[in-house]
Amino acid sequence: MTDYVVPVTGWAAVDAEARLKAPIHAQRHVRILCVGAGASGLLMAYKLQRHFSNYSFQIYEKNQEVSGTWFENRYPGCACDVPAHTYTWSFEPKKDWSAVYAGSKEIYTYFNDFATKYGLRKFVKTRHEVAGAYWNHEKGGYDVHVKDLQSGQTITDHCAILINASGILNNWAWPAIPGLDKYKGTLLHTANWDDNVDLSGRHVGLIGNGSSGIQVLPQIQPITKKVTTFIREPTWVSPVQGLEQHVYSQEEHRDFETKPDVLTEYRKGIERGMNSQFGIFLKGSNINSETEAHFRQQMREKLQNPYLEERLIPDWHVGCRRLTPGIGYLESLGKPNVEVVYGEINEITERGCLCDNGKEYPVDVLICATGFNTSFKPRFPVVGPSGKNLQDVWANVAESYMGLAAADFPNYLIFLGPNCPIGNGPVLCAIECQADYMCKVIDRFQTHNIAQFAPKAEAISDFIAFKDRFMQNTVWQDPCRSWYKGAGPDGPVTALWPGSTLHYMEAMMELRLEDWDIKYAGNRFAWLGNGYSQTELDETADWAFYIREQDDDEPIARARRLRVLNKSGTVQPGSTMALLSGDAALSDGAKAPAIEMKL
Structure with a gap:
């Protein structure tokens, strides 16, 4: 870890002086701002x-309610494409999901x-949109410009640490x-x-x-006179085998409500199933070949x-694009009132729409299901100490440290x-481990005299090189x-992360401070x-x-x-790893897919 000392001026001098009079690991006050009150x-x-x-913690949210993309998206049929019982925090189950795939x-x-x-909600200011964040050279941290969408006024708030939780799938775009x-x-x-738009009896373009x-x-x-759906490329559409749609019965809901062990084991079963699917994304694996054959048959x-x-079943591997269960979609394409224009x-x-076949297709209503601007560059200027704007740095290709920080910012x-790991497996558990990692960083910032922390550029460069080499063995690299x-x-x-979601969770368990540039006050x-421990300040603690x-x-050993953490030895071995092909023995006798890595 390369360590630097910042000039002891302003708040830094006060902080350093105060620490000399306080016990080891004294907690200084830290101001944290967060952009977005969605799940993260x-x-x-x-x-x-x-x-x-x-x-002190403040979230600025542009919408009038919390919940992010799940507040914004309410189109007919809007749902999550992963099983609902995996779309909860690990510690916060929901007992009354209506079905395997729940609606928005x-x-x-x-x-x-x-x-x-x-x-x-006491941490959240709704109808407040962050317009920019600018490094303050005198104080350190960021001056954050926030527009009050009700009054139209712009205020400035200051923080030592800025967290961007604005998400990926919320910046929608016209085609x-x-x-x-x-x-x-x-x-x-x-x-x-x-x-307010009624589609009943109308000719709709999609x-x-x-x-x-x-x-x-x-x-x-079912409610329109006709739907003309415009499709420009194929995609794999089918639930993964074993994760088909299912509406929960009253008896199942009763068991979930009254028998916590039943619900917990059911949740774990789905989670294990989701985590066993990583082999789908590896070229040449049995599970990828078997899943592709299953999808092809289903379609x-x-x-x-x-x-x-011929036109809708892809010739590229399953998983190159995000998998979707597509409940009822393929059947709808064959209905008498649906016309497919490829x-x-x-x-x-x-x-309406003038297509490359030379025909014009008039429609009463035109629905653009064309998704979002999925660029990772921030929605607002983020200007670091060098004067560079992260929007410009990430204008072409975004390169981060482990999905959570940028060099020089x-x-x-x-x-x-x-x-x-946004598409590698269960995503909310990945968000949890990101939050835990951030908390470890904040804890160290709060209990040490750190002024600045940012990932090293060379660490990111090495990570990107590893990632790019790994991706050559995955279906994501298909064209x-x-x-x-x-x-x-x-x-x-x-x-995407170069590995499974479980792989990401293990990678993120500990801070790798050797990858970070740290500047001290x-x-x-x-x-x-002052030489005293925290224990000696607590008269109720056992000083021995x-x-x-x-x-x-x-x-002590990792x-x-x-x-201990993953409860090794408590689950009957067999089913999940057997799905993967090209098994290679690891040093402890476990099995994992063999991937040749040359770096």
């Missing part, structure tokens, strides 16, 4: 409230109730098709849905066959149309940044068009303070706590600590 922002509020003292209203209720249960502004019918976007389009079609098909059975089978839309006209942390690759079908994978050992009758310490 609410979790950070919960974690800080649970684990910290002597801090239920998910919104979950996060809204989470905020209420733990009193998190880049010429003439969109010429259309004279009703224009809708799935992420900006107008509940652009897109990503997750949103796949969810919308089965919902609107053919549901389409029952050679023309659509190809590019050259232009939007006053009446100190005291700035990111939820779900570049190359985090499909996916938001996993910000620079196009043949560009680097910028959205004054002498780096000022945190040692280390005297014992036996050694009951937790394991491998043994992990076996």
Whole structure:
């Protein structure tokens, strides 16, 4: 770790002097600001409230309610494409999910109730949009400009640490098709849905066959006069085997409510199933080949149309794009009132869509299920000490440290940044481990005389090199068009972690301070303070706590600590690892997919 000493001026001098008069690891007050009150922002509020003292925390949220994307997205059929019981915090189950794949209203209720249960709204200012963050050279930290969307006024707040929890799938975008502004019918976007528009008996155009389009079609098909759906490329559509849609019965709900062990084991079963799927994303693995054969069979059975089978079933591997269960979608394509137009839309006209087949398709309502701007660059300027704006630095390709920080932008942390496990498996547990990592960083900042922390550029460079080499063995590298690759079908994978979600969780368990540039306020050992321990300040503590009758310490070695944490030996071996191909023996006798790594 390269350590630097900042000039002892201003607040730094006061902080360093105060530490010399205080006991070791004295907690200084720390001001933290967070952008966004979606799932990640609410979790950070919960974690800080649970684990910290002597801090102040403020979340700025542009919407009028919390819950982020689940407040914003309310189009017909909007749902999560992973099983609902895995879409909860590990410590906060929901007993009354209606079905395996729950709708957006239920998910919104979950996060809204989470905020209420733990009193998190006191940290949130809604209808406040962050407009920019600028490093303050005198104070350190960031001056954050925030627009009050009700009054129109802009205020400035200051923080020692800035957390960006604005997410990925919330900055919706119109499709880049010429003439969109010429259309004279009703224009809708799935992420900006107008509940006042009645689609009954109307001819509706639907652009897109990503997750949103796949969810919308089965919902609107029964009520419309006709749906013309415009599809420009194939995609894999099918629930993974064993994770099909299922509506929970009253008996199941009763068991979930009254028998906690039943619910816990059910949740663990789904989570284990999700975690066992990583082999799907590895080229040449049995599970990938078997899943592709299963998907292909399912799609053919549901389409029952050679023309659509030829065009909609991909020739690239399963998993190159985000998998979607697509409940009822393929069946809807074959309904009498649904017309599939395959190809590019050259232009939007006053009446509808002019396609590359030379035909114009007039529609009464045009729905753009065209997703979001999934660039990882921040939605607002983030200007570091060098004067560089992170928006410019990440304009082409975003490169982060482990998905949560950027070089040369100190005291700035990111939820779900570049190359985090957003599509590798269960995502909320990954957000939890990011929050825990941030808390460890904040704890060290608060109890040491640290002025600035940022990942080293060379650490990020090495991480990106490792990531790029790893991705060559995955289906994500296939030439499909996916938001996993910000620079196009043949560009680097910028959205995903080079490993499984469990792999990410283990990688993030401890701070690797050798990867960080740390700048101190004054002498780096000022945190040692006045010679007294924290224990000696607490008259209720046992000042001889280390005297014992036996050694009951937790394991020191990482491998043994992990076996205690993951409850090694408590689960019957067999099913999950057997799904993976090319097994290679590890040093402890375990099995894992063999991947040749040459760095």
